[in-house]
Amino acid sequence: MSLKYVTGSFQLMKSINRSTILNIIREEGPISRAEIAKRTSLTPPTVSNLVKELITTEFVIETNQGESKGGRKPTYLEINGNRFFVIGIDVGHFHMKFVVTNLFGEVVDRITLPLDPKPDAEQILHTMEEGIHTVIQQGQATAGDYLGIGVGMHGIVDVERGISLYAPSFQTHDIAIRERLEDTFQMMVKVENDAKTMTLGEFWFGNGMEDGNVVGVNIGYGIGAGIINDGTLFQGENFIAGEIGHMTIDLTGPQCSCGNYGCLQAMAAGPAIARLAIKELKSGKTSLLTKMTDGVLDQVTGELVHEAARQGDSFSIDLLTQTGRYIGIGLTNLIHTLNPKRIIIGGGVAKAGDHILEPIRQTIQQRGLTEEARNTTIVPSLLQEDASAIGACGLILNEFFTSKRV
Ligand SMILES: [Zn+2]
Structure with missing residues (x-):
């Protein structure tokens, strides 16, 4: 080819x-x-x-x-919106999602490939290449019609060199994603943290379009944030800015994958919801979840808790309310540090909707320092599960469209 x-x-x-x-x-x-x-x-x-x-x-x-x-x-x-296309990749924990968008950020093609649990660097790169080849082959456009490839990867990313420095849930280090994909496909490649691509997606095409100071919070398997300050993604000195999942919420809380105790992520991400549910059910609490799993409580997942809450299960509703409070505490800290106009909540946990969003808003109302802080707008992601992949396309579009006025 x-x-x-x-x-x-x-x-x-x-x-x-x-x-x-x-x-x-x-x-x-x-x-x-x-x-x-x-x-x-x-x-x-x-x-x-x-x-x-x-x-x-x-x-x-x-x-x-x-x-x-x-x-x-x-x-x-x-x-000429449909003349050129961009490929965006969202590297999830169990799947890798590939989307092709036109210049308006509209998805024109997509595939999802499974990912082995705890893949090594070569497996991650190989899956990326396989997916890119597939979307190019099945699409109408020729290779020359693609402007580039954007990648959203969890953990710490060196955006200048396109290297995944550390991906905690894969336990991988220093994957030179940009170099490999540029070599294979001879296109521009940009790599960024997935919470930051989610935020970029919302900023360009979703629920953050009119605002210059926006924070996007991705709550799924882990918790991360993208900070857009005056229209630009904030990186910090060593690309660590936005790692709010490791903000300490409770000194006596459970241990986090990072080794510390009581991190927001260890209290409120998807696996934390499941872990807490299982612990409480095993101690004798009654819930629809017992029936939903045929009594095999270890099968309880964050998603199942949402489903039970949707069906009116008070145990699950209470659990999500408690989760929302923890997130609300984390976001209040964030508001006092960054003072964004708007916070956009995305990721799998955000799918719980008002079960999570209402306690988040209430906690911020109780704890915000000023009326403005208390009334910071909290909205769900508009692009939902596609936000990170579309935002990865935004990394490339960002190179072509600039809002800097001359
Ligand atoms: Zn942590």
Whole structure:
């Protein structure tokens, strides 16, 4: 299979003026050349020249669909949304999800591949290659139509070098994902922490679109956060920013996978919900869960607790309320540290909806320092299970569209 990297297009977009124009067309199109010149400090001839290049490279097309103010209908510009595509990968704990999106972040193709429990580095990389080959082969687009590959991976990621430094649940270190995938596919590759890609997905295409200061919290097998400050993902000095799953909530709490005790993740992530449910049921509490598992209590999972809560099981409802309180305490700490406009909750645990969200909101209401802190908006993820994979596509789109105004 011959794969050709769209080097020319990428080099073109490296110009900040071109990508600024491209972003204005994305956000506000259909839009006229005159309006673009008005929105930037660029002269009309400069705008015309840059637009001409964007049309030549097929990123932008002309349309007559804009509003006419009488007289000759002006020509408007819009993104040629289905001309190029991006591949996004969400590396889960048991599955790897691959999506293909167009330039609007709309999913046009997807597959999910299983992942061995505790895979080694080579198995992880091999599954990535297999999935990418599959989506390229089954898609309508040719290899040259893909702008790049984005990867969302749990744990600590060196985003500058594209290396998964540490993935705690796989117990893997220093996987050079970018180097390997660039070698195999000759495309641009970007790697980022999965909570950060989830947040980026929501920021670009989901529930965080209008806000510059947003925190996304991914609550599933673990707990992580992505912090968007003034429209940019905050990394910290060593890419550790956002690891709120290891914020201590209870000094006497259960031991976490990191070795410390009472981390938020050890109290409120999916496995923690299951563990607590099993412990309490074994001590004699009654619940629908006993019937749902035919008495094999070790089969209780976080998902099953949600299901029982949905069916009105008061034991499960109470358990999720308690989980929501722990998360609410963690988020109150986060609000006092970062003061975001909005917090978006995603990941598997978030699927419990108001069973979790209401106690989170109540806890923040009780503990917030000021009225503004208490009223910080808490919303569920709009993109839900696709948020991280779509956000991984956003890592590549971010290279082409910039919102920096000239
Ligand atoms: Zn921990």
